[in-house]
Amino acid sequence: MTIKTFKLPLGIKIILGTSILVSLFGIITLFLVTSLVRNSLSDSKRETITSALLEQVQETSHLLDTASISAKLLSESGEVITYMDHRSPIIQDKKILDLLNSFGIGRGLSAVYLLDSKGLCIVSTDSTFLNNNYSFRSYFKNSISGRQYEEMAIGVTSKKAGFYFSSPIFGQNNSIVGVVVTKLEPETIYENLASSSVNQYGNFMLADSDGVVIYSNNKDYVYRSLSRLSDKQVQEITQEKKFLDKKIAVLDFADLEKFVIQGKTNVNITEVYNQNLPNQKFLLAQKVSRHPFYLISEVETGNVGVTAGRIATVVGGMIGTAVIATALLQILFLRFMFAPLTKLREYAQKLATGRLEERISISSGDELESLAENLNLMAENIKSKYGGLEERVVEDARELHSTLKTVETKNNDLEKASKAMLNVMSDLSAEKDRVETILTSIGDGVFVTDTEGKITMINRLAQEMSGYREDEALGKRYTEIFNFRQEKSPDEPYPDFVNEVIKTGQIGAFEKKTVIVRKDSTIVSVLDSVAPLIDHDGKVFGTVTVFRDSTRERELERGKDEFLSVASHQLRTPLGGMRWGIESLLEESLPKETKETIDQLYGNCLRMIHLVNDLLNISRIDQGRITDVPVKTNLKNIINEVVNDLLPTIEQMKLKIRFDIRKPVWLKIDPHRFQEMFENIASNAVNYNVPGGKVVISLKQDAEKVVITVRDTGVGIPKKDIRNIGTKFFRSQNALQVKADGTGLGMYLVKKYVSAWGGNIKIESQEKKGSTVTISLPLAVKPLKIYE
Amino acid sequence: MNNKPPLILVAEDDHFYSKILRNKLMRENYEVVVAEDGQRALDITNQQHPDLILLDLIMPIMNGFSTLQNLKSNPETEKIKVVIISNLGQDSDRERAIALGAEGYFVKSDISINDLVKEISKTLSPLR
Numbered sequence: 001m002t003i004k005t006f007k008l009p010l011g012i013k014i015i016l017g018t019s020i021l022v023s024l025f026g027i028i029t030l031f032l033v034t035s036l037v038r039n040s041l042s043d044s045k046r047e048t049i050t051s052a053l054l055e056q057v058q059e060t061s062h063l064l065d066t067a068s069i070s071a072k073l074l075s076e077s078g079e080v081i082t083y084m085d086h087r088s089p090i091i092q093d094k095k096i097l098d099l100l101n102s103f104g105i106g107r108g109l110s111a112v113y114l115l116d117s118k119g120l121c122i123v124s125t126d127s128t129f130l131n132n133n134y135s136f137r138s139y140f141k142n143s144i145s146g147r148q149y150e151e152m153a154i155g156v157t158s159k160k161a162g163f164y165f166s167s168p169i170f171g172q173n174n175s176i177v178g179v180v181v182t183k184l185e186p187e188t189i190y191e192n193l194a195s196s197s198v199n200q201y202g203n204f205m206l207a208d209s210d211g212v213v214i215y216s217n218n219k220d221y222v223y224r225s226l227s228r229l230s231d232k233q234v235q236e237i238t239q240e241k242k243f244l245d246k247k248i249a250v251l252d253f254a255d256l257e258k259f260v261i262q263g264k265t266n267v268n269i270t271e272v273y274n275q276n277l278p279n280q281k282f283l284l285a286q287k288v289s290r291h292p293f294y295l296i297s298e299v300e301t302g303n304v305g306v307t308a309g310r311i312a313t314v315v316g317g318m319i320g321t322a323v324i325a326t327a328l329l330q331i332l333f334l335r336f337m338f339a340p341l342t343k344l345r346e347y348a349q350k351l352a353t354g355r356l357e358e359r360i361s362i363s364s365g366d367e368l369e370s371l372a373e374n375l376n377l378m379a380e381n382i383k384s385k386y387g388g389l390e391e392r393v394v395e396d397a398r399e400l401h402s403t404l405k406t407v408e409t410k411n412n413d414l415e416k417a418s419k420a421m422l423n424v425m426s427d428l429s430a431e432k433d434r435v436e437t438i439l440t441s442i443g444d445g446v447f448v449t450d451t452e453g454k455i456t457m458i459n460r461l462a463q464e465m466s467g468y469r470e471d472e473a474l475g476k477r478y479t480e481i482f483n484f485r486q487e488k489s490p491d492e493p494y495p496d497f498v499n500e501v502i503k504t505g506q507i508g509a510f511e512k513k514t515v516i517v518r519k520d521s522t523i524v525s526v527l528d529s530v531a532p533l534i535d536h537d538g539k540v541f542g543t544v545t546v547f548r549d550s551t552r553e554r555e556l557e558r559g560k561d562e563f564l565s566v567a568s569h570q571l572r573t574p575l576g577g578m579r580w581g582i583e584s585l586l587e588e589s590l591p592k593e594t595k596e597t598i599d600q601l602y603g604n605c606l607r608m609i610h611l612v613n614d615l616l617n618i619s620r621i622d623q624g625r626i627t628d629v630p631v632k633t634n635l636k637n638i639i640n641e642v643v644n645d646l647l648p649t650i651e652q653m654k655l656k657i658r659f660d661i662r663k664p665v666w667l668k669i670d671p672h673r674f675q676e677m678f679e680n681i682a683s684n685a686v687n688y689n690v691p692g693g694k695v696v697i698s699l700k701q702d703a704e705k706v707v708i709t710v711r712d713t714g715v716g717i718p719k720k721d722i723r724n725i726g727t728k729f730f731r732s733q734n735a736l737q738v739k740a741d742g743t744g745l746g747m748y749l750v751k752k753y754v755s756a757w758g759g760n761i762k763i764e765s766q767e768k769k770g771s772t773v774t775i776s777l778p779l780a781v782k783p784l785k786i787y788e
Numbered sequence: 789m790n791n792k793p794p795l796i797l798v799a800e801d802d803h804f805y806s807k808i809l810r811n812k813l814m815r816e817n818y819e820v821v822v823a824e825d826g827q828r829a830l831d832i833t834n835q836q837h838p839d840l841i842l843l844d845l846i847m848p849i850m851n852g853f854s855t856l857q858n859l860k861s862n863p864e865t866e867k868i869k870v871v872i873i874s875n876l877g878q879d880s881d882r883e884r885a886i887a888l889g890a891e892g893y894f895v896k897s898d899i900s901i902n903d904l905v906k907e908i909s910k911t912l913s914p915l916r
Contacts, residue, residue: 564878569846572875573802576897580808583901609897616877627879672879 011334019327026319034312049201049297053286056196057295060206063192064291066107067184068150068165074103074112075167075180083123084114084178085171093123100125104182110162111183114169115140117176126183128157134181139166143179150291152186152214161186161214190215193295203298206288210237214293340368347375354390356383444528444548451542453477453498465526465549467519478545483517487525490517497530498543505540507531516547525554560619568616575612578605614745617676618728621752628784633671635699635706636664642675642682643697649683653691660698665706669757669781677753678708680746681773685712687739688771705759705779711772717765725763726751734767750775758782794912795819797838799829799855800873801847805896809842812901813908826850830858833865840912843890845874845881853888860889869911873904 074080083096100112104125113124119135134140142149143166150165163184171177189206193215198204205216210233213221285296340362347360356379362372439446445462447455458466458473458481466473466481473481484494494514501508509529516524528547532540582602590598643650643657650657667674685695693713700707717725721732729744736742754761758778765771796818800806810820821836823829827849833841841859845852852872859865871892872885882893891911894904 568877569875572877572895572897576875576895577802577804577808579897580812580901581804584808584812613877613898620878 011331011338014334015327015330018330019323022323022326023319026316026323030312030316030319033315034309037311045201045299049198049284049299050286052197052201053284053295053297056193056198057286057288059192059196060189060293060295061289061291063189064150064163064165064184064288064293067109067163067182068148068167068291070103070107070109070112071165071167071180071182072148074100074182075169080114080180081169081171081177084116084169096123097125108184108188109182110185111181113181113183115179115181117144117178119144119179122178132156137164139164139181140179142166143168143181144176146176150293152208152293155183163189186215193217198295198297201297201299205294205296205298207294207296209292209294212237340364340372344368344372344375347372351375351379351382444546445526446544446546447473447478447482448533448544449478449498449542451502451540453479453496453502453543455481456542462547465516465518465524465547467522484526485515485517487515490515498545501530501532501543502540505532505534525550564616564619568612571612571616572609575605575609579609611743614743614749617749618745621749628670628673630668630670630781630783632666633669633674634664635667635669635674635708636661638671638675639678639682639697639699639708642678645679646682646686649686650695653686653689653693655686655689655692656694658694658696660696660709662700665699665701667706667777667779667781669777670784673753673784677750677775680750681708681710681775684746685710685714685771685773687742688712688714688735690714693770701779703779705776707774707776709772709774711770713770716767716769716771717763718767719765722763722765726761753784756782756784793817793819794839795821795836796908797821797823797829797832797836797841799823799826799841799847799852800844801825802844805844808901812905816905816909818908824848826852826855826858829855830865833859833868838868840869840871840908842873842908843870845872845876845885853884856885856888856890871908871911 077099079099080096083093096114100114100123103109104112109125111124111126111129113121113126113129115134116122119133119137119140121129121132121134124130137151137153139149139151139153146168148165148167150163152161152163154160155162163186165182165184167180168176169178169180193204193206194217196204199217203216203218203221205213205218205221207213211225213224216222284299285294287294343360343362347358350358359376359379360372362369439457439459442459442461445465446457446459447462448457450456454475455473455478456475458468458470462482463469463473466483468481478498479496484497486492486494497508507529508531514526516526518524526547526549528545528550530543530545533542533544535541579602582598582605585598586595586602639659639661682695682697689695689712694711695713696709696711698707698709698711700709715734715738717732718734721730724730724732726747727744728748730747731742731744751761754775754777758781759776762774763771764774796813798806798809798813798820800809800822801824806822806824810822813820821832821838823832825847829841829843829847830850832838843852843856847855850858852874856870856872859868859870866889869891870889871894872890873894873896874881874885875896877895877898885893892907894907899907
């Protein structure tokens with residue numbers, strides 16, 4: 001972009017604007033000037049004319065004054081009054097005549113005369129008037145009525161125009177006795193008028209009160225009327241003024257009636273424009289003061305117009321020149337003005353493109369200079385503050401870009417993860433629904449607690465069995481909802497098994513014969529277990545308890561219980577009877593064969609009893625009806641007792657028993673059950689031994705467990721049978737041979753007990769060499785809750 | 789010392805058992821009287837003041853537990869030694885009997901009659 005392109009539009013605007021303004025102004029001025037000029041010209045002309053007219057008026061008035069004053073004076077003269085009062089008829093008093101003459105001669109009066117009350121001229125300086133009757137004259141008519149009067153009239157005798165001035169003479173008794181009249185030859189007036197400067201302006205007239213032109217520098221105007229007169233008026237005037245052969249024609253002036261009327265009321269100047277004439281005319285009229293005559297100047301304005309036009313042309317020319325000059329000056333000025341602006345613009349461009357080092361200098365001594373300085377300062381500031389900003393920004397942008405890329409990638413990953421999450425969640429949700437359905441349909445009551453034992457989940461059955469609804473149960477401690485009690489001792493508080501499970505992290509089971517006392521106080525027997533909920537880190541975060549209405553089972557068990565009791569009793573009774581019966585028989589002296597038979601009978605009987613006992617025991621074990629009252633038990637004592645009970649067989653077989661027991665071992669365990677278990681092991685060691693054999697019993701305890709070992713030198717167990725030892729009713733072949741009446745239930749019981757206690761059993765054996773049974777029990781023996 | 793042989797009351801509803809016991813005990817020089825139910829046992833006890841009562845648990849009219857309870861709550865009979873002979877083998881029965889004050893509890897089919905007699909003798913004269 002060049003400078004020109006920038007500069008001219010703005011410049012042109014300015015120039016055009018100014019030019020238009022100036023032109024407008026000029027044109028307005030022109031018109032104003034023109035009209036002003038015209039007006040002033042008119043005015044000045046008017047003024048000039050007016051003043052000339054006024055001057056003339058004075059002169060004319062003055063001239064006329066003489067005559068009128070003379071008349072008045074004379075009328076008031078005593079002599080005249082006396083004369084008129086007492087005169088003798090037709091005698092012309094010389095004295096009076098002299099008096100009249102004295103007035104007349106000095107003053108240019110062509111005649112001074114007296115009229116009597118009838119209008120007869122009785123004294124006159126002009127003898128031709130004597131004895132004429134002038135009662136027809138207006139001046140007589142007016143004066144005899146008491147008024148002073150002036151008029152122009154045509155003389156009867158002279159037949160020439162003349163000015164007549166009359167004044168009434170008042171007699172002694174105030175009646176009018178006569179009239180004094182003075183006559184002025186009009187030449188005086190006319191000459192005076194002819195010499196007036198008013199003549200130069202145009203037609204100049206003297207008119208009377210009727211509007212008839214008496215004198216004019218334009219002969220055509222004489223005896224013309226300045227107003228539109230009616231015929232009657234014309235007739236009168238003609239008669240009065242005796243313009244005998246002169247016709248009175250109206251002058252072609254518009255609205256002069258107004259003038260005439262106004263003239264009579266003493267308005268000084270009237271302007272009349274005759275619009276019909278090409279050159280505008282105007283009239284200036286002035287009443288001759290104190291006299292009923294009017295001086296009128298008719299002026300043509302043509303000159304004025306021409307002059308005005310000339311002036312306008314000149315002025316117009318001047319204005320035009322001014323406009324052009326202004327425009328040219330402006331162009332120059334603007335060029336000068338715009339230079340710094342251009343500089344500024346260029347500078348701003350540089351700054352905008354980041355060239356902050358540039359500076360500008362303008363020395364125009366005005367706002368532009370200060371602007372330039374400020375721009376420089378600004379550039380300086382920006383440079384110091386933001387220099388190098390661009391590089392930093394670019395760097396930042398790069399970093400940002402790479403960050404954005406990373407974010408994008410992460411975002412994508414996130415999206416994928418989120419999608420995966422959603423899938424998982426929907427799966428979870430489906431799973432959750434499944435679980436819920438399962439839990440709802442499950443035949444057991446289930447409730448889940450947190451680590452404080454507060455219920456976080458409770459299924460439908462649990463709600464029914466507790467008697468509380470889900471909304472009542474959630475969030476409450478389980479003990480508030482499930483009123484567990486021991487059936488046998490309902491007043492005792494039930495142990496906090498949830499808490500126990502949370503602490504130990506071990507699965508637990510209900511006490512036997514647990515019941516729930518429902519909300520409505522009905523009782524339901526329940527049976528079941530609590531398990532800890534363990535998270536990935538092995539931390540317990542809650543528990544789940546499953547239980548069911550065991551009323552039927554309880555009944556069944558009660559039935560079984562009863563059965564057992566009854567069965568045991570019913571079976572044992574005849575057996576017991578048989579035993580004692582046979583024993584009694586054996587005390588008799590019997591023949592040898594009889595005794596042998598009865599011995600065998602006795603043996604069978606004992607076997608039967610043994611079997612029944614075992615069966616009943618096993619039944620009890622199978623049903624978990626074993627009572628288990630763990631107490632701190634001295635195992636050594638029990639072992640000793642068991643061995644004692646086996647002494648008969650031991651002595652019979654001449655077995656050697658060795659104890660490897662260093663110190664007493666105490667274990668919290670039910671002594672009866674431990675005895676039962678050990679009995680079985682020990683009796684096997686004894687019964688399946690060889691005569692003169694050995695049994696070694698050892699009892700050891702370390703930090704974690706107790707180990708009981710029974711080693712025998714018996715017949716051993718064939719390798720293939722070792723794993724079957726402990727199976728219900730199993731007896732290996734070689735054992736059968738040794739002791740036909742074994743039940744095969746002993747080891748079953750041992751295994752059941754040991755595993756229930758949380759221990760383990762190891763059986764090592766070699767056929768014909770012997771067997772070793774090793775039982776290890778944890779120090780914290782688990783309660784015996786055995787289920788098949 | 790009294791040479792009169794100790795009187796043993798056998799409270800047992802089974803004839804066979806009571807007969808064998810009676811015979812055995814008499815052979816061992818005990819005086820024996822038999823009751824077939826708990827009520828009868830109480831009556832005989834009040835009348836004859838046995839030194840020891842062999843008490844079965846399953847009896848008509850009044851079972852062994854009630855009888856035992858009765859005996860032990862009666863100041864006149866509480867000192868009489870009671871040995872339970874029963875075929876109820878459960879620990880709970882044994883414990884219950886002991887808790888009620890029985891001096892012994894034996895399962896008939898699990899003990900020989902000779903051993904039983906030994907136990908009776910031990911119970912009657914613990915110092916020996």
